[in-house]
Amino acid sequence: KAGVTQTPRYLIKTRGQQVTLSCSPISGHRSVSWYQQTPGQGLQFLFEYFSETQRNKGNFPGRFSGRQFSNSRSEMNVSTLELGDSALYLCASSPGQFRTDTQYFGPGTRLTVL
């Protein structure tokens, strides 16, 4: 099976712009979670989607949003970019919503905001 794919892998934007990141989960997986990774804060949970519904949300401002499509692919959007949004954005998929389900991570999208 193909793993989790994320596009694009690298992105450079300027302050004030918006950006959309894409994640394709492992075939058959219905849950997608997003994390932000920075050197200072480490990994922080953004949100989780299951069957096109947001099931869980982290403590990020409303500029961060996401959605999931019927084929389980997910996108996250960041509007009005700030310098502090520079980070590696990781997507993880899992088969269902059980806590015991392993989350499988993609390689990430590295976003640089200038």
Place this chain on the structure above:
Amino acid sequence: AQSVTQLDSQVPVFEEAPVELRCNYSSSVSVYLFWYVQYPNQGLQLLLKYLSGSTLVKGINGFEAEFNKSQTSFHLRKPSVHISDTAEYFCAVSAGNNRKLIWGLGTSLAVNP
């Protein structure tokens, strides 16, 4: 609220030596515990997880971890490391009914020849 503390930010070790990466957590409810590894420019890969049962958990690449409820710890060990084990290691916890993972800040393992 839950939290995870990885006690060492960097661990240098020589090849074929044993290593222990320390992880402590804080939670007032039952937890599931995970160790992930991140190689340079790659995503995170699950090494092992503790859900229930035996407190000694064996994972991939010869790693194992022991869950100690009284000390709220989940330390990762390997008896003999290889150069290829050089990577960032993350401890994570999910607590109560919440599926989201709370992460430690990571331990950078550097294996030297």
